[in-house]
Amino acid sequence: MKGLGSEKMMGESKPKPEKAKLMIDARGVTHEYSRRDAEGNVMGIIQAVDGVDLQVTPGEFVAVLGANGSGKSTLAKHINALLVPTEGTLYVDGKDTGNQENVLAIRQLAGMVFQNPDNQIVSNVVEEDVGFGPENIGVPSEKILERVEESLKSVGMYEYRKQSPNRLSGGQKQRVAIAGIMAMHPRCIVLDEATSMLDPSGRKNVLDTVRKLNREEGITVVLITHYMEEAVEADRIFVMRQGKVALSGTPREVFGKPEILEACRVELPDITKIGLGLRRAGLDIPKVVLTEEELLSCVTGSGAFPEKA
Amino acid sequence: MIRDITIGQYYSVDSTIHRLDPRVKILGTLAYMISLFTFRDFAGYAVAVLFFALVLALSKVPFSYAARGLKPIFILMAFTAFLNLFWTDGTVFFRVGALAVTWEGLYKMIYISLRLILLVLGSSLMTLTTTPNQLTDGLERIFGPLKVFRVPVHEMAMMMSIALRFIPILIEETNRIMKAQTARGADFESGNLLQRLRNMLPLLIPLFVSAIRRATDLALAMDARCYHGGAGRTKMYPLRYRVNDFVAYGCLVAYIVILRAVVWVCPW
Numbered sequence: 001m002k003g004l005g006s007e008k009m010m011g012e013s014k015p016k017p018e019k020a021k022l023m024i025d026a027r028g029v030t031h032e033y034s035r036r037d038a039e040g041n042v043m044g045i046i047q048a049v050d051g052v053d054l055q056v057t058p059g060e061f062v063a064v065l066g067a068n069g070s071g072k073s074t075l076a077k078h079i080n081a082l083l084v085p086t087e088g089t090l091y092v093d094g095k096d097t098g099n100q101e102n103v104l105a106i107r108q109l110a111g112m113v114f115q116n117p118d119n120q121i122v123s124n125v126v127e128e129d130v131g132f133g134p135e136n137i138g139v140p141s142e143k144i145l146e147r148v149e150e151s152l153k154s155v156g157m158y159e160y161r162k163q164s165p166n167r168l169s170g171g172q173k174q175r176v177a178i179a180g181i182m183a184m185h186p187r188c189i190v191l192d193e194a195t196s197m198l199d200p201s202g203r204k205n206v207l208d209t210v211r212k213l214n215r216e217e218g219i220t221v222v223l224i225t226h227y228m229e230e231a232v233e234a235d236r237i238f239v240m241r242q243g244k245v246a247l248s249g250t251p252r253e254v255f256g257k258p259e260i261l262e263a264c265r266v267e268l269p270d271i272t273k274i275g276l277g278l279r280r281a282g283l284d285i286p287k288v289v290l291t292e293e294e295l296l297s298c299v300t301g302s303g304a305f306p307e308k309a
Numbered sequence: 310m311i312r313d314i315t316i317g318q319y320y321s322v323d324s325t326i327h328r329l330d331p332r333v334k335i336l337g338t339l340a341y342m343i344s345l346f347t348f349r350d351f352a353g354y355a356v357a358v359l360f361f362a363l364v365l366a367l368s369k370v371p372f373s374y375a376a377r378g379l380k381p382i383f384i385l386m387a388f389t390a391f392l393n394l395f396w397t398d399g400t401v402f403f404r405v406g407a408l409a410v411t412w413e414g415l416y417k418m419i420y421i422s423l424r425l426i427l428l429v430l431g432s433s434l435m436t437l438t439t440t441p442n443q444l445t446d447g448l449e450r451i452f453g454p455l456k457v458f459r460v461p462v463h464e465m466a467m468m469m470s471i472a473l474r475f476i477p478i479l480i481e482e483t484n485r486i487m488k489a490q491t492a493r494g495a496d497f498e499s500g501n502l503l504q505r506l507r508n509m510l511p512l513l514i515p516l517f518v519s520a521i522r523r524a525t526d527l528a529l530a531m532d533a534r535c536y537h538g539g540a541g542r543t544k545m546y547p548l549r550y551r552v553n554d555f556v557a558y559g560c561l562v563a564y565i566v567i568l569r570a571v572v573w574v575c576p577w
Contacts, residue, residue, distance in 0.1 A: 082532060104535050107533055108535055114526065116526055118478055122474065123470065133535060136534060136535040136542060138541045138542060141545060141547050145545065
């Protein structure tokens with residue numbers, strides 16, 4: 001890894017004009033690894049990701065769903081060039097992740113928030129942790145201070161800047177992690193089950209922060225999650241099964257196919273389930289209800305009906 | 310709370326000494342400690358104690374707080390004092406059974422104890438007035454020139470600061486595992502030393518596994534944030550010498566000059 005960073009990409013990277021049409025462009029991405037037994041003999045080859053095609057446009061909010069072992073985390077690590085496809089290619093903002101020279105540029109463009117809040121914080125002071133990324137890409141000191149301030153404010157953690165991360169709650173830690181990525185001025189954030197270790201209020205805080213960044217700063221979001229409620233508000237959903245994209249579309253399209261979802265061991269959102277139950281019981285309710293308001297308006301008969309899927 | 314522990318017991322207060330560049334404090338402490346080995350005269354100790362008192366006053370750290378550092382080395386001090394008192398050849402002036410106390414022994418005991426006390430007080434004053442982060446930064450800069458000889462200075466500093474970050478987390482984890490194993494019938498309290506050590510295994514193995522897992526996670530997260538070693542890296546708060554730091558170096562030199570002069574002039 002050492003010495004890869006060409007000085008050109010280091011330092012200030014201004015938001016570029018739309019160079020590439022797609023933020024993320026995966027073409028037939030396959031990732032294989034061999035499983036070994038205790039003696040190190042190859043037991044078999046596993047295709048964690050198997051020929052995935054996936055396109056995300058800049059500013060999009062995309063959710064990736066799937067059961068454990070469906071390959072969604074492996075796919076996520078490809079977007080940050082932590083893993084490189086064994087077959088196929090993945091472009092982030094037009095840059096091939098397979099090309100070693102692009103790695104640092106890609107990691108700066110597409111930040112990644114991991115599952116465990118404790119294990120991704122490097123420093124024992126909040127603001128110094130946020131400064132870690134900019135320090136790595138060689139941003140001048142005064143600019144780092146600016147960036148740290150601005151990104152801590154954007155996640156609402158500015159007043160904690162001098163504290164130790166050990167004193168923060170899980171949700172706060174994840175917001176610090178997001179700030180650490182925002183300070184690198186990325187165009188895309190990948191959240192790899194970043195809310196799975198949080199309590200409901202922490203989860204809500206983190207998601208609100210992510211949505212705000214998506215809406216206000218046009219950051220592309222790839223949200224990998226177990227929670228259907230989080231996926232409901234995405235622009236598009238990809239459902240993975242055994243390394244392949246089994247289903248994709250808008251939340252309304254995806255949650256309108258409960259049979260395929262069941263095969264993928266992905267559940268429907270609670271509200272959708274309730275809606276389906278009521279529909280079976282004979283109420284006039286569309287097949288896919290995604291939010292509480294929708295369901296309420298259907299039940300009470302007031303308000304606009306969502307289009308029937 | 311266990312998560313409140315700070316390594317090196319940083320005493321959080323704003324003072325002239327706290328604001329000094331960590332390099333000044335590290336090099337100053339080192340020079341002070343070396344200076345303590347250059348004399349045996351009581352006049353010299355008077356100068357050294359005076360200098361320490363001056364710095365302590367400037368640092369606004371209460372003496373009782375600074376003296377806490379002496380507690381863990383009390384046994385060592387008592388032991389050295391005892392050895393020096395009874396096992397030094399010279400003119401005997403006092404006898405307890407087979408043990409003889411000599412004038413030379415008495416003298417040696419006093420000055421060695423003084424030296425130990427000042428060594429500990431001096432170094433703990435440094436850790437009391439410098440945050441662990443500043444310390445690692447300072448060390449990285451001081452040893453920076455060693456990079457020419459391929460000493461991984463940056464990597465060592467990074468390891469140190471990560472270790473500091475994870476100590477409270479691992480302590481918390483230890484407690485959690487301990488409780489979990491106690492609930493499963495593990496016994497960490499009874500038995501002789503050997504049994505107790507063996508009983509520690511169900512604690513240590515999960516702890517190591519978890520620490521290694523955390524390390525893997527952290528390495529991945531650091532990679533994802535463009536970490537690629539010390540090359541081309543900038544600092545959010547780069548260390549810069551200010552006027553005060555040069556004044557402090559001046560004071561240090563003055564201390565050494567005065568010390569040498571006093572030791573030279575005074576016969577005792």
